[in-house]
Amino acid sequence: MTETLLEIDDLHVAFDTRAGVVQAVRGVSLTVGRGETLGLVGESGSGKSVTAQAMMGLIDVPGRISGGTVRWCGTPLVGEGVRRAPRNIWGREITMIFQNPMTSLNPLMTIGAQLQEAVRLHLGLRGAAARTRAADLLNAVGISGAARRLDQYPHEFSGGMRQRVMIAMAIASEPRLLIADEPTTALDVTIQAQILELLAELQSQLGLSIILITHDLGIVAGLCHRVAVMYAGQIVETGAVDTMFEQPAHPYTQGLIRSTPLLDACDDRLVAIDGTPPGLLIPPAGCAFQPRCPVATAPCGVPQVLTPTGTGAVACCRAGIDAWKVGAA
Amino acid sequence: MIEFILRRLFQGALVVLGVTATVFVVTRLAGDPVALMLPLSATAEQRAAFSAQIGLDQPIWIQFARYAQDVVTLDFGDSLWQRRPAMEVVLERLPNTALLVATGLGGAVLLSIPMGAVAALRPGGLVDRLTTSLSLLGLAMPQFWLGLMAIMVFSVMLKWLPTSGFGTPAHLVLPAITLALTPLARFTMMVRAAMIDELNKQYVQTARAKGLTLRRILRVHTLRNILVPFLSISGWELITALSGYTVVVETVFGWPGLGLTAVQAIQRGDLFLVQAIVFSIAFMIVVIGILMDVISKLIDPRIELN
Numbered sequence: 288m289t290e291t292l293l294e295i296d297d298l299h300v301a302f303d304t305r306a307g308v309v310q311a312v313r314g315v316s317l318t319v320g321r322g323e324t325l326g327l328v329g330e331s332g333s334g335k336s337v338t339a340q341a342m343m344g345l346i347d348v349p350g351r352i353s354g355g356t357v358r359w360c361g362t363p364l365v366g367e368g369v370r371r372a373p374r375n376i377w378g379r380e381i382t383m384i385f386q387n388p389m390t391s392l393n394p395l396m397t398i399g400a401q402l403q404e405a406v407r408l409h410l411g412l413r414g415a416a417a418r419t420r421a422a423d424l425l426n427a428v429g430i431s432g433a434a435r436r437l438d439q440y441p442h443e444f445s446g447g448m449r450q451r452v453m454i455a456m457a458i459a460s461e462p463r464l465l466i467a468d469e470p471t472t473a474l475d476v477t478i479q480a481q482i483l484e485l486l487a488e489l490q491s492q493l494g495l496s497i498i499l500i501t502h503d504l505g506i507v508a509g510l511c512h513r514v515a516v517m518y519a520g521q522i523v524e525t526g527a528v529d530t531m532f533e534q535p536a537h538p539y540t541q542g543l544i545r546s547t548p549l550l551d552a553c554d555d556r557l558v559a560i561d562g563t564p565p566g567l568l569i570p571p572a573g574c575a576f577q578p579r580c581p582v583a584t585a586p587c588g589v590p591q592v593l594t595p596t597g598t599g600a601v602a603c604c605r606a607g608i609d610a611w612k613v614g615a616a
Numbered sequence: 617m618i619e620f621i622l623r624r625l626f627q628g629a630l631v632v633l634g635v636t637a638t639v640f641v642v643t644r645l646a647g648d649p650v651a652l653m654l655p656l657s658a659t660a661e662q663r664a665a666f667s668a669q670i671g672l673d674q675p676i677w678i679q680f681a682r683y684a685q686d687v688v689t690l691d692f693g694d695s696l697w698q699r700r701p702a703m704e705v706v707l708e709r710l711p712n713t714a715l716l717v718a719t720g721l722g723g724a725v726l727l728s729i730p731m732g733a734v735a736a737l738r739p740g741g742l743v744d745r746l747t748t749s750l751s752l753l754g755l756a757m758p759q760f761w762l763g764l765m766a767i768m769v770f771s772v773m774l775k776w777l778p779t780s781g782f783g784t785p786a787h788l789v790l791p792a793i794t795l796a797l798t799p800l801a802r803f804t805m806m807v808r809a810a811m812i813d814e815l816n817k818q819y820v821q822t823a824r825a826k827g828l829t830l831r832r833i834l835r836v837h838t839l840r841n842i843l844v845p846f847l848s849i850s851g852w853e854l855i856t857a858l859s860g861y862t863v864v865v866e867t868v869f870g871w872p873g874l875g876l877t878a879v880q881a882i883q884r885g886d887l888f889l890v891q892a893i894v895f896s897i898a899f900m901i902v903v904i905g906i907l908m909d910v911i912s913k914l915i916d917p918r919i920e921l922n
C-alpha cells in the first residue's frame with residue numbers, strides 16, 4: 288500500500304443553530320494515500336463540503352469539530368488537544384478549490400495579485416520573481432497570454448478560466464493534496480471536461496493526491512481510484528472505483544448508480560430513490576437510509592458500522608442484496 | 617474617464633445654477649434686506665437710496681440677470697454686513713470649516729474602520745454588542761445638545777478646554793468631537809455590517825484556504841471590498857457636514873467657519889453673502905460627488921462611469 292498522507296478518524300462536526308444542534312458529519316473516517324484520487328460522493332446535504340472544510344480547518348462558528356481527528360502524515364491538525372494546527376500545512380501541503388469559481392476570487396484584486404499572494408507566502412518569492420512564477424502557473428493551467436492576464440481582474444475571465452486560476456493558485460505551493468469541492472458543478476459540460484482533464488494531467492505531472500467531491504458518478508468513474516459514499520453525515524460505503532461500480536454493496540450506492548443514466552446502460556431502467564434524507568437535528572439511531580431502503584428490515588434500526596468487505600467497506604446489514612431489483616419486483 | 621468628468625462637471629454646473637436660482641428667489645421672498653440693514657430711524661429717502669445702491673429697485677428679472685452674471689464671474693457683490701466682497705469673506709472662512717470638518721470626519725473615518733472590523737469578527741460577541749450600543753447612543757444624541765453638554769462638562773466644570781472660539785488646537789477639540797460623533801457612529805455601523813457581509817463571502821474562504829492570516833485577509837481583502845460603499849457613505853456624511861452639521865456645531869462653539877457665517881448673514885439680511893455661501897457649498901458638493909465617483913472607479917474596475 289502507498290504511504291498515507293491524510294487520515295481522518297471518527298470525525299464529527301456540529302453546527303449550533305437556533306433550531307438546535309445540526310450534526311452535519313457523524314463519525315467519518317477516511318484515508319488518502321500519495322498520488323491517489325479519492326472520490327467523495329453523496330446527495331446534497333450529506334456533509335461532503337463540511338467534511339472538506341474540516342480537513343482544511345475552515346469550520347467556523349456556528350460550526351465546531353465535536354469529535355475525532357484529522358492527521359497529516361501523522362501530525363494532528365484538528366481534533367482534541369490540538370490548540371493550534373501546525374503552520375505550513377493548510378494552504379501549502381493541502382490546498383482547496385471550490386464549487387463556484389465566479390465568487391471564489393476577490394473581485395477587486397488582479398489575478399496576478401491573488402496568485403502572487405500565494406507565491407509570496409509559500410515560496411518566499413518577491414517582486415519580479417513572484418510575478419514570473421505567477422505567469423508560469425497560469426501557463427501550467429492552460430491560460431495563454433499569461434503576462435497580460437496577470438493584470439486583469441476576475442470579471443474579465445470566464446467561469447472556466449476562473450476555475451483554472453483557482454487551480455493555479457492551489458498548485459502554487461506545490462502541495463501534496465488538493466481538495467476539489469465540486470470543481471465543475473457550476474460550469475457547462477465542455478468546460479467541465481477540460482477542467483477535469485487538467486486536474487488529471489496535473490495529478491500525473493505533480494504526483495498530487497486529490498479528494499474530488501462531486502454528485503456526478505460519471506466523473507468519479509473517469510478520474511478516481513477510490514470512492515467513499517456519504518449519506519446523512521456518514522460514510523456508508525467505500526471501495527475501489529471499479530469494484531464499486533460493478534458490485535455496489537450498499538442499497539444507497541446501488542440506488543445512486545441506478546439513478547445515473549450513463550452508468551446504467553446495461554440495465555433495464557433508471558430508478559429514482561424516493562424520499563429525502565433524514566434531518567440532522569435528531570439523526571436516526573440506526574441506519575439513516577432505512578426509511579428509503581427497499582430491503583430494510585427490523586435489525587436496520589441498530590447502528591450500522593463500516594465493516595470491511597473484500598475490497599472496501601460497507602455499513603449495512605443487508606449489504607450485497609440487489610436492493611432495487613427486489614424492490615421493483 | 618475625461619469625458620465622464622466633463623459631463624459630470626456640466627451636469628454639476630446645472631445643479632449649481634439651479635441651487636443659486638432657488639437661493640435668489642428665497643432671499644427675495646424672505647424679507648426686506650433694506651429694513652434689516654438700515655436702522656429703524658432711517659427715512660424713506662435713505663431707504664430708497666440704499667435700495668437703488670444695491671440694485672433692489674430694479675424689476676426682478678433684471679435683478680436676476682445681474683445675479684446670473686455675478687454667479688458666472690464668481691463676483692457676488694459686496695457683503696452688506698462686512699462691507700467687502702462676499703467671496704472674500706467666504707474664502708476667508710472656508711479654511712476654518714475645512715479644518716473642522718477634516719479633523720472631525722477624518723477622525724471618524726480612522727476610528728470607525730478598526731472598531732467596525734473588530735466588532736464584525738465576532739458578531740454578537742462582547743465587543744460587538746458594546747460597539748453597537750455605543751453607536752446607537754451616538755446616533756441618538758443631537759449635536760446641539762451634545763455640544764452644549766461637552767461645553768458644560770469639559771469647559772465649565774472641568775475647565776480643561778475653552779468654551780468657544782478659535783485659534784489654538786485646544787479650541788478645535790470639542791467642536792471636532794461634537795461634529796465627529798454622529799458620523800463615527802454611522803461609519804462604525806456601516807463598516808461592521810459590510811465586514812460581516814464580506815467575511816461570509818466565498819473569496820474569504822479561498823483566502824483562508826491559501827493559508828493567509830486573518831489579519832492579512834481583513835487588511836488586504838475585505839477592507840478593499842468595503843471601501844466603495846464606505847466611500848459613498850463618507851461622501852454623503854461630508855456633504856451633510858458641510859451643509860448642516862457645521863452650521864449647528866460652529867454656532868454652538870462660536871467657530872468662525874462658513875456655517876456660523878451663514879447664520880450671521882441670514883440674521884443680518886446680508887443676501888449677497890448668503891448667496892455666495894450657498895453657491896460655494898453647492899459647488900463643493902458637486903465636486904465631492906465627482907471625486908467620489910472617480911475614486912470608486914479607481915478602486916473597483918467593474919464600476920461603469922456614465
Ligand SMILES: Nc1ncnc2c1ncn2[C@@H]1O[C@H](COP(=O)(O)OP(=O)(O)OP(=O)(O)O)[C@@H](O)[C@H]1O
Nearest residue numbers: 302304309311330331332333334335336337338567
Ligand atoms: N453554516 C452552517 N450552519 C448550519 N448548518 C450548516 C452550515 N453549513 C452546513 N450545514 C449543514 O450541514 C449539512 C451538510 O452540508 P454540506 O454543505 O456538507 O453538504 P454537501 O454534501 O456538501 O451538499 P452539496 O452537494 O449541496 O454541496 C447540511 O445539512 C447543512 O444544513
Ligand SMILES: [Mg+2]
Nearest residue numbers: 335336337468
Ligand atoms: Mg457542498
